[in-house]
Amino acid sequence: MPEHFTRNTLECTAWCAKCQRDTQHRVDGGRRGPCIDPKHPVPEFSKAQMTRREKLAEEKRNSRLF
Numbered sequence: 001m002p003e004h005f006t007r008n009t010l011e012c013t014a015w016c017a018k019c020q021r022d023t024q025h026r027v028d029g030g031r032r033g034p035c036i037d038p039k040h041p042v043p044e045f046s047k048a049q050m051t052r053r054e055k056l057a058e059e060k061r062n063s064r065l066f
Helices: 047-061
Strands: 011-016 021-028 031-035
Touching: 011 031
Parallel strands: none
Antiparallel strands: 011 021, 021 031
């Protein structure tokens, strides 16, 4: 059963599936939020950001002069 926290709770300790261990998690609206452990494996950019960067880099390589 999911755990609900009080309004004043900022973080809790819970199992993180990515880290494969108990870590600190943020509490959002009384529910457990994302892992806030600095060692948590997080990609630097999202998929949308990566595609946007690739498009910009391609446009720079194939710039339209006229």
